[in-house]
Amino acid sequence: MLFHLIKIHSIRFKLIASLIAVSLLIGLISILVGGNLLYQSVLDEANNRIRQDLNVARVIYDERADTVRLALAITASATEFRKAVASDSRMIVSEALRDLSDRLKLDFLGLTDARGRVTNRYGAAGPEKTPLLSANPLVLRVLEEHKTVAGTMVLDGDKLLAENPSLANQAYINVHAVPETTDAATRQDTVALTIGAAVPVFADGHPAGVIYGGYLLNRDTAIVDKIGETVFKNEVYKGHNVGTATIFYDNFRIATSVKDPSGNRALGTVASPEVTRRVLDQGEKWTDRARVLDDWYITAYEPIKDIMGKRVGMLYVGVLEAKYADVREKAIAVFTGITLAGVIVAIILGWLFTGRIMRPVSHLIRASAEISGGNFSPDVGPISKDDIGHLQKEFLIMTEALKEREKSQMAESEIRLIQSEKQASVGKLAAGVAHEINNPLTAVLTFTHMILRRKDLPDEVRSDLETVASQTERIRGIVKSLLDFSRQTVLTPEPLDINRLIEDSVRLLENQALIKGIHLSFTGDDDLPVFTLDHNQCQSVLINMIINALDATSSGGKIEIQTQKTGTADDSGVEIRISDTGSGISPDHMDKLFDPFFTTKEVGKGTGLGLAVSAGIIQRHGGTINVHSKLESGTTFTLWLPHQPINAHPETDTGQEDQS
Amino acid sequence: MKILIVDDDPIVIQSCCRILEAEGMETRTANTVKTGEKLLAENIFDLMLTGIKMPGRDGFEMIQRAKKIRPDMPVLIMTGYLTSGTVEKSRRFGVSNYIAKPFTPEELVAAVRKARSVCEK
Numbered sequence: 149m150l151f152h153l154i155k156i157h158s159i160r161f162k163l164i165a166s167l168i169a170v171s172l173l174i175g176l177i178s179i180l181v182g183g184n185l186l187y188q189s190v191l192d193e194a195n196n197r198i199r200q201d202l203n204v205a206r207v208i209y210d211e212r213a214d215t216v217r218l219a220l221a222i223t224a225s226a227t228e229f230r231k232a233v234a235s236d237s238r239m240i241v242s243e244a245l246r247d248l249s250d251r252l253k254l255d256f257l258g259l260t261d262a263r264g265r266v267t268n269r270y271g272a273a274g275p276e277k278t279p280l281l282s283a284n285p286l287v288l289r290v291l292e293e294h295k296t297v298a299g300t301m302v303l304d305g306d307k308l309l310a311e312n313p314s315l316a317n318q319a320y321i322n323v324h325a326v327p328e329t330t331d332a333a334t335r336q337d338t339v340a341l342t343i344g345a346a347v348p349v350f351a352d353g354h355p356a357g358v359i360y361g362g363y364l365l366n367r368d369t370a371i372v373d374k375i376g377e378t379v380f381k382n383e384v385y386k387g388h389n390v391g392t393a394t395i396f397y398d399n400f401r402i403a404t405s406v407k408d409p410s411g412n413r414a415l416g417t418v419a420s421p422e423v424t425r426r427v428l429d430q431g432e433k434w435t436d437r438a439r440v441l442d443d444w445y446i447t448a449y450e451p452i453k454d455i456m457g458k459r460v461g462m463l464y465v466g467v468l469e470a471k472y473a474d475v476r477e478k479a480i481a482v483f484t485g486i487t488l489a490g491v492i493v494a495i496i497l498g499w500l501f502t503g504r505i506m507r508p509v510s511h512l513i514r515a516s517a518e519i520s521g522g523n524f525s526p527d528v529g530p531i532s533k534d535d536i537g538h539l540q541k542e543f544l545i546m547t548e549a550l551k552e553r554e555k556s557q558m559a560e561s562e563i564r565l566i567q568s569e570k571q572a573s574v575g576k577l578a579a580g581v582a583h584e585i586n587n588p589l590t591a592v593l594t595f596t597h598m599i600l601r602r603k604d605l606p607d608e609v610r611s612d613l614e615t616v617a618s619q620t621e622r623i624r625g626i627v628k629s630l631l632d633f634s635r636q637t638v639l640t641p642e643p644l645d646i647n648r649l650i651e652d653s654v655r656l657l658e659n660q661a662l663i664k665g666i667h668l669s670f671t672g673d674d675d676l677p678v679f680t681l682d683h684n685q686c687q688s689v690l691i692n693m694i695i696n697a698l699d700a701t702s703s704g705g706k707i708e709i710q711t712q713k714t715g716t717a718d719d720s721g722v723e724i725r726i727s728d729t730g731s732g733i734s735p736d737h738m739d740k741l742f743d744p745f746f747t748t749k750e751v752g753k754g755t756g757l758g759l760a761v762s763a764g765i766i767q768r769h770g771g772t773i774n775v776h777s778k779l780e781s782g783t784t785f786t787l788w789l790p791h792q793p794i795n796a797h798p799e800t801d802t803g804q805e806d807q808s
Numbered sequence: 809m810k811i812l813i814v815d816d817d818p819i820v821i822q823s824c825c826r827i828l829e830a831e832g833m834e835t836r837t838a839n840t841v842k843t844g845e846k847l848l849a850e851n852i853f854d855l856m857l858t859g860i861k862m863p864g865r866d867g868f869e870m871i872q873r874a875k876k877i878r879p880d881m882p883v884l885i886m887t888g889y890l891t892s893g894t895v896e897k898s899r900r901f902g903v904s905n906y907i908a909k910p911f912t913p914e915e916l917v918a919a920v921r922k923a924r925s926v927c928e929k
């Protein structure tokens with residue numbers, strides 16, 4: 149029973165294991181493929197977005213110059229201002245410039261005359277006593293082209309100093325060499341990147357001067373923070389700004405929202421050589437993941453050109469990659485969760501499922517155990533509607549069949565037992581009686597025959613005596629049969645051709661059949677091997693059976709005898725069928741056929757010992773006798789004899805045999 | 809011809825005497841092995857006819873003793889039912905012929921003749 153339970157469980161576990169394997173496989177594949185696909189598309193998305201972000205940043209950057217240009221243009225177009233410039237009315241000009249500077253919070257602001265001499269510098273150390281020619285590239289461009297100019301330009305220390313002495317300080321940036329950069333030495337630079345505009349001032353159609361202004365970008369926070377605010381909504385992730393923006397002069401940061409580990413803006417740090425080469429040297433836009441200080445960013449760079457179109461710096465925006473890497477981690481976590489849930493569901497489903505399947509199966513197993521224990525009506529549990537149901541039904545049919553067989557087998561063996569007991573006791577009795585009868589019978593035979601020898605007997609007496617003699621002969625026959633029956637006569641087996649034996653027996657009775665008008669035929673199987681049988685005893689069995697058939701069959705009937713080889717190797721043997729078209733045997737008589745003294749024949753014709761003796765003989769040869777009969781249509785006796793006879797029955801007690 | 813008949817049943821002895829005397833033979837009878845032995849020692853018989861199953865000493869005992877006294881005398885046995893066992897044992901004891909009871913006078917006479925002729929060979 150335990151063995152069966154383990155088996156059940158192993159099926160259950162196999163099922164669950166395969167369900168788990170399937171869900172794990174699917175889970176792992178989705179983690180690997182799905183996670184990466186998702187991450188990749190997120191990265192692509194991030195790359196696209198960063199490019200757009202860079203565009204917005206560029207707009208914000210350019211807007212800065214535009215604002216200046218617009219304000220300057222408005223001022224320059226005011227009639228009053230134009231007149232004041234033309235008439236060099238300093239009071240009015242100063243007033244206008246102050247107003248402008250206050251509004252725009254410009255880092256530098258100035259005015260030149262038509263030849264470029266600085267007449268006014270707002271925010272400078274002091275009013276110019278001796279007007280100098282402006283060295284500001286903006287002014288120079290305007291003087292050249294008589295058109296408004298706006299954009300980026302580089303101002304070195306001297307020019308800065310000239311514009312506004314305080315700017316030189318602000319512009320000063322300590323450049324940190326990053327180890328991998330070729331330019332290993334620490335650089336100090338007061339060269340500054342500025343953004344601004346210059347507008348020509350016309351009076352009466354003639355250029356009267358240039359008004360210019362702008363912002364210093366070094367250490368400027370306005371642009372980068374505005375980018376952070378508008379583009380990235382100042383989103384913070386794990387203490388870091390998600391979005392960062394930087395303005396590079398050359399390859400180092402002069403304005404940035406990137407913070408170093410101590411929380412200061414990472415001014416003076418240098419861009420990677422790769423970026424420098426691609427963006428600054430080759431003028432490309434560049435988008436990729438890049439290491440900015442210690443973190444990985446998805447970044448976009450583009451060059452900043454000055455008003456002359458020369459690449460002087462770079463504009464950068466970047467988003468923290470960690471945020472997107474997290475998407476992958478989150479995806480993996482979710483997929484893992486789903487996989488685990490799948491496994492749990494697999495276990496639960498598998499358990500319930502196998503429970504459902506195995507319940508009837510374990511019922512069946514228990515039932516078969518009960519059957520082998522002898523209970524032929526075991527409980528197989530409720531019949532299920534699936535394939536197992538078929539099994540259960542088949543099982544029930546099988547148990548029914550087993551029950552039937554067991555019953556009939558039991559009945560058969562009971563009959564056989566009763567039969568052999570009956571035979572044994574009847575046999576003993578018969579033997580005893582027969583022996584007692586032998587001696588007086590000897591006397592009767594002797595004296596009857598002695599008297600019959602006398603010549604002087606009257607005919608009447610002689611005929612009476614002859615009757616006595618013949619009836620005594622009959623008694624002698626009965627006693628002989630009785631003894632034959634009761635004796636477990638020892639077999640004297642010899643090699644025998646069964647077909648020959650039957651042919652001989654048939655020949656002995658052919659005449660009788662002819663007289664009665666019965667067709668007696670024999671068909672032998674040519675394939676029969678040589679059997680080892682007791683010739684006389686077997687012949688007496690055959691003769692008795694043929695005589696019985698002759699007795700039961702009336703004129704015109706048929707008696708057919710057939711032999712047929714059966715089985716192979718170990719259980720091989722021969723079947724001898726004796727069929728007649730006679731009266732048949734009444735079912736009431738069927739179970740008495742083999743009883744000694746059972747006969748339906750008239751007194752003097754049958755002893756009722758033929759079949760009883762035959763049964764004993766066949767049994768001693770290890771064979772069987774079967775009867776099949778139908779009233780009014782005939783009877784078939786089927787003898788079966790094994791090729792290898794069950795070995796020698798022990799000789800019965802000689803002492804008993806030798807009774808005299 | 810002088811014949812010794814040994815059997816425990818008087819009717820059997822009587823029957824045998826009647827048949828054999830009718831053939832002109834001289835008979836002596838014994839109903840125990842002991843008397844049979846005594847008769848054998850005193851007389852010369854041409855044949856001994858004996859039953860097998862007798863109370864006390866049985867027919868084979870009788871044959872054994874007879875063979876000691878008269879080794880050349882033919883022996884014919886009467887038995888109720890001949891089995892291969894009896895046949896086998898008889899051969900060992902030097903029995904000349906057997907006859908199954910019941911028998912007719914003709915059968916007994918024939919058996920006696922056959923026993924004598926077998927023995928003479």
Ligand SMILES: Nc1ncnc2c1ncn2[C@@H]1O[C@H](COP(=O)(O)OP(=O)(O)O)[C@@H](O)[C@H]1O
Nearest residue numbers: 696697700747748749754755756757758759783
């Ligand atoms: N072929 C047969 N057809 C009909 N009845 C048969 C046949 N063989 C046997 N019997 C019946 O079986 C009985 C017993 O047969 P058996 O033992 O040979 O004894 P007996 O032949 O002396 O009557 C017969 O009396 C007969 O009633």
Ligand SMILES: [Mg+2]
Nearest residue numbers: 692696758759
């Ligand atoms: Mg019969």
